[in-house]
């Protein structure tokens with residue numbers, strides 16, 4: 001049975017597109033057929049993150065308006081046979097499609113894929129309503145910051161109002177060092193506030209920028225810790241909820257070790 | 273001495289962790305995002321509630337506490353109103369309902 005999952009956040013720039021691309025790769029690596037849909041009409045980006053921007057002929061609006069068939073618009077990723085992208089229109093705006101049209105489109109895509117991942121635009125307006133229209137469930141992406149968490153809370157309410165089941169949370173751009181010195185909220189702080197189940201924590205890491213430069217999602221990189229974080233989330237998503245969380249804690253440096261030994265370093269915040 | 277040591281090694285004591293501030297501010301924000309009442313409206317509500325309670329029991333107005341709290345996604349008004357004793361009134365007198373109606377609506 002196929003499933004549509006929308007990746008959303010409320011606040012912009014917290015990592016929805018990066019997450020969608022990497023979870024798409026992670027699920028496809030597990031042998032599932034995956035279509036990632038860029039619902040950010042007018043500001044398309046998912047194509048660039050996936051390195052598929054040069055192959056776009058048709059887009060989501062063309063399919064909805066009947067200019068082409070779904071098959072013609074899907075771009076198959078040559079690195080992973082069972083991963084495809086449905087790009088957003090770049091020269092149209094969010095009002096070019098309606099929630100009903102999206103619902104119909106997603107139903108059609110579900111007919112050809114095990115997983116449909118929808119990259120939601122920022123905000124709570126029409127773009128959000130379109131992106132959640134065909135979804136069976138939602139993943140909320142947040143960073144450990146006051147403004148992002150506030151917006152995530154708002155979006156959780158809107159996901160519930162859209163009658164989707166309780167969403168799951170990804171905490172992105174987690175910085176273990178800052179958490180350990182008490183300058184960033186940890187996993188439990190955030191969960192206490194948002195009160196939804198956690199599906200994964202992704203470290204803040206320069207590998208993300210390098211992979212964006214190359215158009216090669218970090219989940220392809222077997223040696224990257226961020227890649228590993230996404231691969232594990234992919235497994236949890238696909239029915240292995242007990243895959244252990246990555247240990248993101250940093251090793252003590254020499255001074256901290258000495259101070260801890262002398263009883264002078266503060267108790268350590270758990271950064272897992 | 274410890275203080276100096278900690279400062280020297282770039283360690284601020286437990287009291288200065290910015291994440292605690294972040295969490296406190298967030299909790300406050302989320303309650304007020306949801307309830308959408310100004311502090312002045314909250315104060316009026318509190319005074320009206322106290323006025324109603326005061327018709328039945330004598331209360332210690334100085335040590336009452338009204339707080340909005342959030343648990344999962346529900347907001348609760350949690351209040352603590354210390355009662356001194358029941359207000360004395362003649363056994364036959366009706367409940368002072370007319371006064372309640374006179375109170376302005378929120």
Ligand SMILES: Nc1ncnc2c1ncn2[C@@H]1O[C@H](COP(=O)(O)OP(=O)(O)OP(=O)(O)O)[C@@H](O)[C@H]1O
Pocket residue numbers: 009011012013014015016017018019040045120121122172173174202203204205206208209212
């Ligand atoms: N874990 C991470 N580590 C480092 N940089 C990151 C991480 N996640 C995201 N970024 C960076 O943050 C920026 C925003 O990411 P992204 O485009 O995925 O966010 P978005 O939520 O889709 O944004 P928008 O709301 O504009 O669609 C990008 O420059 C990306 O490289």
Ligand SMILES: [Mg+2]
Pocket residue numbers: 016017018040045119120121
């Ligand atoms: Mg995006």
